[in-house]
Every structure is written in C-alpha cells, then in structure tokens.
Amino acid sequence: MQLDTSQTNHQAQNFIAGKWQKSAGETRPVISPYTGKNCGEVFYINKDDFNSAVDSAKSAQKQWAQTPLKARSAVLFNFRNILLRDQDKISHIVALENGKTINEARAGLMKGIEVLEYALSLQNSDIGGKMEVSRGVFCEYRREPLGVVGSITPFNFPAMVPMWTIPIAIVLGNAYVWKPSEKTPLTSKFVADAFAEAGLPSGILTVAQGEKEVVEMITTHPDIKAVAFVGSTKVAEIVYKSATAHNKRALCLGGAKNHIILLPDADLDVTGMGISDSFTGCAGQRCMAASVLLAVGEVDKHIEKIKERAQSQVLGESMGAIITREQCDFLYQAIEDAVKDGATLILDGRESKKPSDMREGHWIGPTILDNVAPGSVAACSELFGPILSIIRCKNVTEAIEIQNSSVYGNAASVFTSSGPMAEYVAAHAECGMFGVNIGVPVPREPFSFGGVKASKFGHGDITGDHSLDFWTDVKKVTTKWEMQKDSNWMS
Numbered sequence: 001m002q003l004d005t006s007q008t009n010h011q012a013q014n015f016i017a018g019k020w021q022k023s024a025g026e027t028r029p030v031i032s033p034y035t036g037k038n039c040g041e042v043f044y045i046n047k048d049d050f051n052s053a054v055d056s057a058k059s060a061q062k063q064w065a066q067t068p069l070k071a072r073s074a075v076l077f078n079f080r081n082i083l084l085r086d087q088d089k090i091s092h093i094v095a096l097e098n099g100k101t102i103n104e105a106r107a108g109l110m111k112g113i114e115v116l117e118y119a120l121s122l123q124n125s126d127i128g129g130k131m132e133v134s135r136g137v138f139c140e141y142r143r144e145p146l147g148v149v150g151s152i153t154p155f156n157f158p159a160m161v162p163m164w165t166i167p168i169a170i171v172l173g174n175a176y177v178w179k180p181s182e183k184t185p186l187t188s189k190f191v192a193d194a195f196a197e198a199g200l201p202s203g204i205l206t207v208a209q210g211e212k213e214v215v216e217m218i219t220t221h222p223d224i225k226a227v228a229f230v231g232s233t234k235v236a237e238i239v240y241k242s243a244t245a246h247n248k249r250a251l252c253l254g255g256a257k258n259h260i261i262l263l264p265d266a267d268l269d270v271t272g273m274g275i276s277d278s279f280t281g282c283a284g285q286r287c288m289a290a291s292v293l294l295a296v297g298e299v300d301k302h303i304e305k306i307k308e309r310a311q312s313q314v315l316g317e318s319m320g321a322i323i324t325r326e327q328c329d330f331l332y333q334a335i336e337d338a339v340k341d342g343a344t345l346i347l348d349g350r351e352s353k354k355p356s357d358m359r360e361g362h363w364i365g366p367t368i369l370d371n372v373a374p375g376s377v378a379a380c381s382e383l384f385g386p387i388l389s390i391i392r393c394k395n396v397t398e399a400i401e402i403q404n405s406s407v408y409g410n411a412a413s414v415f416t417s418s419g420p421m422a423e424y425v426a427a428h429a430e431c432g433m434f435g436v437n438i439g440v441p442v443p444r445e446p447f448s449f450g451g452v453k454a455s456k457f458g459h460g461d462i463t464g465d466h467s468l469d470f471w472t473d474v475k476k477v478t479t480k481w482e483m484q485k486d487s488n489w490m491s
Contacts, residue, residue: 001088001102003095005032005358010040010093012185014209015192016049017056018202023049025210030186033099033321036360040097042185044210050217053206054177057148058223060203061175065145072171073123078198079167080116083109090190094158097184099321099362104282105159111442112163115463118445119167127468135484143472145173146225146249150218152179152239154231155323156285158187164449164463165228166191169471170204177206177224179214183323219243219250226470228462229253230287232382233408233454240457251458251470253450255382256287256410259403260439261396261425264297266415270437272305274415275388278439280313280366283320284386287455288411288433288440292372292379293390294399302415303370303390307347310366310388316355322362322385331364331385338378338389343369349386374402382408396425404430409453411441432456 012030013020025044032039045053064072083090087109094105130140149169153161162178169176180188188207195205208214219227219242227243229236233254243250260275278290295303313319322328332350339345345367352365364385372378372389379389379402393399403412413435414425422436432451435441443449448464450456460466 001092003034003092003102005035005039005096007096008038008040010186012040012042012180012189012209014043014045014049014053015188015205015207016053018196020189021049025049028182030097030183031324032096033323033362034096034316034358036325036362040186042182042209044182045208045214047217050208050214051221053208054148054221054223056203057175057177057206060201061145061147061173064175064201064204065173067173069171070123072173073120075195075199076116076120076167076171079194079200080113080120082194082197083113083116086190086194090159090187093186093190094184095320097186098155098158099285099323100282101318101320104320108157108160112160114445115163116167118464119171121446122168122171134488135486136482137478137480139476139478142475142477143172143468144475145472148175148177148224149226149228149471150177150179150221150224151228152215152218152231153181155181155183156282158184159191161230162188162191164230165467166205168463168467170200172468172471174471175204175206177208177218179208179210179218182209182211185209215239216242219248220246222246224248226250227252228470230462236457249458249470251460251462252456253287253462254455254457255408256289256451256455257292257380257382257406257408258288258290258411258413259292259294259406260290260412261294261399261403261414262296262299262302263396263414263416263418263421264299264302265417266299266302267417267437268302268305271302271415272309274437274439276306276309276366279388280310280319280386281440283322283364285323285384286440288442290413290439291383291387291389293388294393294402295390296393296396296399303368306388307368310347310368313366315352315363315365316358316361319365319386322364325362327384328362328364331383331387334378334383334385335367335369335387338369338372338376341376341378342371342373343376343378343389344371346370374405380406396421400425400428404428407454408451410451410455411435413438413441432461
C-alpha cells in the first residue's frame, strides 16, 4: 500500500452526542511528518461544548450501564469487524499524520484490536463472585461502572493507545471522554465513526480535541470520575496531581529510558535484529524502544551486527519520520551534545539519505553512540528518537546497577544464551516489563501493560486483568433469607 501524501482536506472535529461538531474553539493545521506540510485541520473544543458533551455522556451512561454485558459486547464485536474491514484506510491516516510506515501503523492497530478482544472476553469471565460464607448467608461482589471517565492519549500511537482503554472502559458500562493528541487528531474520526456504525449509543464516546486547556477540563470536571493518561513523565505527573486533587482516580503512564543488557554469549542474529529493530522501529518514538545498551565484556561483534541492521533502514520506506521539526532539531542537537560529552559516534543518522520526494519532512536515520558515560544526558534522558547509547560495562553487576539507577522503570531486557543469567537479571532489574532476547518486551493480552518508578503514577496497570479495578467499583452484597437450625456468630 503506497502512502498518499497529497490529500490535505482531512478534518478532526469534536464528537459530541453522536455527532461531529466544529465547536467554537481554535482551528489548527495538522502537519504530516512525511512532508512537513498540512494534511488537514483540527477544531478545538471550547468549554461550553465540553460541558455539554459531558452532560450528554452522563445521561447516556445511565442507560448503557443497565444494558447487559453481552449486549454491550455485541457492539464491540461489530466495532472489531469494522476496524478489520477498514484497517488499510485507518493505517494510512495513522501513517500520514504520525510519520510511521504503513506496516507499523497496521501493527499498532492490530495490537489495539488484541486489547479489544480481551475486552470482549469479559462477557465469558466471572467478573463477579458469590460464596456461602455461613449457613444461609451469602456474600458476593459485583462490578459497577464509575460513570463518565476520561483519557488523554499521545501522538505516537494514535490508534493503538486509545484501544488500551476505550474498549475495556466502555464494555464495563462507562461513558468515555477522549482527548487525542493535538499532533495526531485525524485518526480519532475513523475510530469514532467505527463505533457509531457498530451501534454504540450516542454520548457513550466523546472526542474532545485540543491541548492543555482540554486536559484541564478533563481533570477538573466534577462528573468525570477517572482519568487515564499516556505521555511524558513531566505531563503524567501534572495530570495525576490535578486529577487526584479533584477526587478522581488516576493512572498516568510516563516516559522511559529502557536498558538492554548484552552478554557475550548472546546469539548474533537474534541480537542484531532484536536490538536494532527496537531502537529504530517507529523511528524510536515509543516508550518501549531500547535507548541504552549496557554492553558487558567482549561484544563488539554483536554491536557490528546491530549497526549493519540499522544501516539497512531506508527512510520513507522501512523507517518513518519524526513527529515535528522541533523534535528533529532537538535530536540533531542531542547527538552533537553527546559527542561533546565524549561519546563516539559510530553511526550518524543525520547523514542518512532523505526521500527525494519528501525532503521537507522530518527525517533522521538510526544513530549509535558508543562509549557513552553513565550519568550523561545521552545515558539518562529520554530522547524519543532512533538513537542508541552504548555504555561499556565490566560485568553484569555493574550493568544492573546502571539500569536500576535510572529514574524510569518502564522496561528492560537481557540478551544471552544462559537461562540462569537471564533469570538473575530478570530478578534484579527494576522495571515493570522485562524481556529475554526480546528488544520490545510488550506483554501480550491478557498480561497487562505498565511500568514502575517515574514511568507510572497511580496504582495498577492500564490493560489486562489489572485494569478492571480502575474502571469499576466493587460492590459487596451480603444476603440472608431465613433463619437456620444451626448457626454460628456469622449467621
């Protein structure tokens, strides 16, 4: 499928009570990273329209909550089929506004559908429970939706990250207010239209376009009971504090500086592909990307394999673009600063060949910095681009100490052929997600997604079984219908 960058008439409006509205807020262009030019426009919501949308959501949610779980699931089944039917069209718009390759965009959508399928499985799960605790006395618990919930999603996965939360929250009986990233708002139209076609009642899904002001509307509105967020650590902490200060539950996923420990006994081919694809995939713009390689001992031949694989990436074909011109400039400067700090530049992505027909796009190729000093900016800060920093380590103990000194705790991996060594590193690495010979250790459903330390604010994880308590309250019911001939203190 060829990416068409010529279309510039896409619109991202606000989805309120089942209808698209421009609202009376600001209008901003949407810039495609591939071309550096407009590919559409987004209409920001104003406060009056936002309040009206939440009122509509609150009213619709009451009836939705009374709809049987299997009937709610039927809507999601329809939604899934529509997404599969339209996957090419959706992948195209994701790539256009985000800069991914179309294959990456499609893979993100399919991962989102995997979470959707988990949400569909809940109709066949025992999400309640009942027990006779004493003669004639029964205790049970029931999951009840919170009401209206909100979510703020990032630019880097316009289709996937919303699917982490929307299907689960909605199938459990909530109404959902979604603020997509202002950088990638166009995908939201396809998602909301698919829900409408699937039969989702008006008001259950709201799409509110905008920036900081809309985030504040979500975190402060008294009728929004919970807030989920995915983005940078700086903003995650702000959102978490604002939401909890307004008596909402909040789960906010932040940034990352993922470390991979490379041992000399690792398989060469597995290492070359796994580590290279980890830091170059999605142009490094994902919280699961490897950004620090902790090279233990004699592993130069492994690093050469990583470099060979990274050099084979072709901008505009096998590797996409950077989200904004400002971020691209930031990455260029970060490379220069790292060299000034003493790093050795063994692969310079600034010299990568740009696509001849999209030279005004935001491009940087795979970059590898060797001999990076622990504690330097390149070693510690989340750069969010296709840059791999290599820190040379004497042994595994030193490597683990460097990994655990990071303020982040999203993910880590080890590449080795030794089972005991893999288990040792897994037991001692401070992270929420861990991989063995896997460069991007994203858990598959029903295993949940989430980090620790400064990579997450709040309790629990955002997907899987651990997400259910976030989107619902648990009501405990104790019943007794008649006196029993034998009894104890409980009856």
